[in-house]
Amino acid sequence: xxxxxxxxxxxxxxxxxxxxxxxxxxxxxxxxxxxxxxxxxxxxxxxxxxxxxxxxxxxxxxxxxxxxxxxxxxxxxxxxxxxxxxxxxxxxxxxxxxxxxxxxxxxxxxxxxxxxxxxxxxxxxxxxxxxxxxxxxxxxxxxxxxxxxxxxxxxxxxxxxxxxxxxxxxxxxxxxxxxxxxxxxxxxxxxxxxxxxxxxxxxxxxxxxxxxxxxxxxxxxxxxxxxxxxxxxxxxxxxxxxxxxxxxxxxx
Numbered sequence: 152x153x154x155x156x157x158x159x160x161x162x163x164x165x166x167x168x169x170x171x172x173x174x175x176x177x178x179x180x181x182x183x184x185x186x187x188x189x190x191x192x193x194x195x196x197x198x199x200x201x202x203x204x205x206x207x208x209x210x211x212x213x214x215x216x217x218x219x220x221x222x223x224x225x226x227x228x229x230x231x232x233x234x235x236x237x238x239x240x241x242x243x244x245x246x247x248x249x250x251x252x253x254x255x256x257x258x259x260x261x262x263x264x265x266x267x268x269x270x271x272x273x274x275x276x277x278x279x280x281x282x283x284x285x286x287x288x289x290x291x292x293x294x295x296x297x298x299x300x301x302x303x304x305x306x307x308x309x310x311x312x313x314x315x316x317x318x319x320x321x322x323x324x325x326x327x328x329x330x331x332x333x334x335x336x337x338x339x340x341x342x343x344x345x346x347x348x349x350x351x352x353x354x355x356x357x358x359x360x361x362x363x364x365x366x367x368x369x370x371x372x373x374x375x376x377x378x379x380x381x382x383x384x385x386x387x388x389x390x391x392x393x394x395x396x397x398x399x400x401x402x403x
Contacts, residue, residue, distance in 0.1 A: 154295050154370075155360040161353040168293040169269065173242045175353065176220070179345040180245035184221050186344040190337055198389045199224060199286060202315045203231050205393050209311055211281035215240060217270050217302065218288025222250030222263070224315075228284060229262045238280075240268035270298045275305045282306075284313045290361040299374040308399035312376060313391070316367075317358045320387035329388065333358065367392060 160168050161175040176183070188195060203224070212235040216225040219239030229237050241247050247265050254263045268274060271293055283302045292298035302312050319333075320326045333355040341351025362370055364381060367390075371379045376394035383390050 154362060156290050156357055156362070157293065157295060159353065159357045159360050161349055168291075169242065169271070172291045172293075175347070175350045176241075176243035177245040178347045179341075179350050180221070180243065180249055182344045183246065183249070184223070186340060189344070190340060194385055195287075195389070198315060198384045198391070199227055200231070201384065202286070202313060202391045203227050203284075205391065206232055206282055206284075206311060206313055209282065211311070212236070213280045213282075213307075214238070215275070215280040215283045215302075215305060217241075217268075217283060217285045217298075218291060219250060219265065220246045220286075220288065222247075222253050222265070224284055224286035225250070225263050225265075226253065226257060226259065229259055234262070234281075237263045239263060239265045240270065240273070241265070242267065242269055270301060273301050273305055277304055278307045279305045280307060280310060282311045282313060284315075286315045287317060289314050289316055290357045295362075295370065296374055299371065299376075303375050303396055306396040308396055310396050312371075312394045312396070314394075315389060315391050316361065317354075318361070318363045318383070318387055318390045319359050322387070325386040325388075363390060 157168065161171045211232060214228050214234050214237045216228060216237060216239045219225050219241045222239050225237045225239040228234065239250055244267060247267065250265055254260055283306055306312065320329050337355055338348050338351050342348040368379045368381055371392065371394045377397055378395040381390055381392045
């Protein structure tokens with residue numbers, strides 16, 4: 152099944168989404184962190200903390216952070232969950248270079264490592280990780296179901312998938328305010344900070360097109376996940392999804 156967000160691309164319709172997303176993040180990597188926190192007025196830090204803390208009861212030791220970008224979520228996982236190891240995976244070398252510098256500055260090299268990986272075809276073995284996280288990157292998947300099934304494959308039985316993603320509010324007046332902010336303010340700030348206005352128009356369009364709430368819950372269940380729960384943050388601007396891989400069946 153094709154989803155509308157798979158058709159939203161940063162620059163043109165002639166190239167594949169993966170190629171364009173990689174190029175887009177290479178373009179905006181140097182200013183990504185500063186602009187990200189500016190666009191969310193710093194509230195994204197609260198969203199990330201709440202999301203990571205939802206994994207605390209499960210004490211994951213081996214964590215894979217897909218679409219790790221500049222490494223913020225991987226670093227947060229290492230600091231708040233105290234795992235044995237966090238692997239950050241991304242297709243964009245420019246973002247990974249920024250992430251590596253941040254990890255070095257925080258002296259977390261023994262806990263966090265990074266890999267250039269395509270989430271459509273991960274190189275990791277089956278049943279490798281206790282938890283997989285995706286913070287604000289799942290809407291960039293070229294094929295949503297294929298990417299989710301790859302996360303399911305590399306999760307250990309009983310392991311958890313944690314997704315945090317932007318969403319478009321549905322209720323008045325936040326729906327109208329978010330539309331104005333996302334269509335006017337975000338592209339303007341994107342042009343001011345990064346000179347790549349198309350990247351931030353893509354941000355808005357991909358958020359609007361991404362399946363949300365109950366729809367995303369059904370997508371996760373369709374891809375094989377169980378115990379899917381989700382929670383909206385800050386009037387529905389961001390949503391957290393927590394899902395579990397089925398436990399291995401026990402032989403009688």
